[in-house]
Amino acid sequence: MAYANKIYSVVRTKLILLIFLFAYSIFFGQNVHGIDVSHWQGNINWSNVASDGQIYAWAKASEGMTYQDPQFADNMLNGIDAGIIMGAYHFARPDNNLAIQDAENFLNTAGAYIGAGFLPPVLDLENPYSGGQSIDLLSLFSSGELSSWVMEWSNTVESQTGIAPIIYVNGNYANYLNTSVNIYGLWFAQPDETLIPPVNIGVWNDWLFKQYSWWGEVSGIVGDVDLNIFNGGMMEFNELIGVNTTDISSDPNELRVKIFPNPVQNEVQLHGLPQEVSQIFISDLKGKIQIFQVEGNKIDVSKLSRGFYIIDVLMNNQHFQISRFQKM
Incomplete structure (x- = not known):
């Protein structure tokens, strides 16, 4: 009987935990x-x-x-x-x-x-x-x-x-x-x-x-x-926060690109850009493309307004978000 009570107690505790976690996931999602x-x-x-x-x-x-x-x-x-x-x-x-x-x-x-x-x-x-x-x-x-x-x-x-x-x-x-x-x-x-x-x-x-x-x-x-x-x-x-990330994915196993400097005034450099990258995009935080570049790892951003921007690239016909940077 004591053993059965112990099993019941363990099962009951786990059920309570599962119910809590289920409710927690509903309440708070990600x-x-x-x-x-x-x-x-x-x-x-x-x-x-x-x-x-x-x-x-x-x-x-x-x-x-x-x-x-x-x-x-x-x-x-x-x-x-x-x-x-x-x-x-x-x-x-x-x-x-x-x-x-x-x-x-x-x-x-x-x-x-x-x-x-x-x-x-x-x-x-x-x-x-x-x-x-x-x-x-x-x-x-x-x-x-x-x-x-x-x-x-x-x-x-x-x-x-x-x-x-x-x-x-x-x-x-x-x-x-x-x-x-x-x-x-x-x-x-x-x-x-x-x-x-x-x-x-x-x-x-x-x-x-x-x-x-x-x-x-x-x-x-x-x-x-x-x-x-x-x-x-x-x-x-x-x-x-007004950020549009539609159709942009991010796979940390695919890209190890570093942005320098950040914040930036005139030119941003991308270090570690894969050769498979065919296009580079710089968009504002509402998703509107501001700069489009076909090749090279240096991008002139001097004409951009102050604020925050997202760099993403086209690689193997798929968009990947690299990072966010601040234009001073």
């Missing part, structure tokens, strides 16, 4: 993981972050109407160079600034990193600190007042960039704001250390990202870091 960072994480080895399976990262750009995170530029450039999809967030200070003042500081700091190929910009709405004391915005503003501030910031950023921002809040704020804000996507803070979809998301009907941990461990970062998961697979994620 598991698009990422992090968010600020100067508190110090110098980050972004190559190690990428090797640890992190696909995207938000970096703090600004706070209030004057503060700019001293690590922002390095985080963005080094993250991009490591192949991480980067984005910028702004820490809201409605306690002492107008929304448009906060928005202008954010746009002046992060404007170059808003657009196709980047994560949407984010308004981080949570209790700020002043003099070591937490400021409860919910006691300073009515729901309508705080919602209006959020909407003015978001509308300003969207009108200036053409990209709708995302709003980061926890359950308290999600339930305090009014429904006007739910036209913008939700990044929900629920650090329960699980990948289960969030609950109690207030005036939102759905969510885009869940911040599920404040104490994560990621290679390349000393100390704790916030962990996030996207509500969808890679196809939906690429749609969110």
Whole structure:
């Protein structure tokens, strides 16, 4: 009987695990993981972050109407160079600034990193600190007042960039704001250390990202870091960041091509290009071809506008994506 009970217990445990994994796969598909960072994480080895399976990262750009995170530029450039999809967030200070003042500081700091190929910009709405004391915005503003501030910031950023921002809040704020804000996507803070979809998301009907941990461990970062998961697979994620990858495949066993330099100003060089490559294409992140070249491993990109581009090649009648590069 004891042996039978033991077998039953093992089978039951495995069934529970299988049910959990099945539900997990439905909820999260391809598991698009990422992090968010600020100067508190110090110098980050972004190559190690990428090797640890992190696909995207938000970096703090600004706070209030004057503060700019001293690590922002390095985080963005080094993250991009490591192949991480980067984005910028702004820490809201409605306690002492107008929304448009906060928005202008954010746009002046992060404007170059808003657009196709980047994560949407984010308004981080949570209790700020002043003099070591937490400021409860919910006691300073009515729901309508705080919602209006959020909407003015978001509308300003969207009108200036053409990209709708995302709003980061926890359950308290999600339930305090009014429904006007739910036209913008939700990044929900629920650090329960699980990948289960969030609950109690207030005036939102759905969510885009869940911040599920404040104490994560990621290679390349000393100390704790916030962990996030996207509500969808890679196809939906690429749609969110405005990247069209239709008809482009990538087989790491086929190509070992390196791009140099990256970022680039005038000429990009492809090292290790197979002889079977018959055509080279450079496309913008919406899939529109900007440069077409039949041969050679050096490409003049001096006339391209600033931004991000994808290099893919035709080899044996099949397209292969090589990499993404930044034109300065």
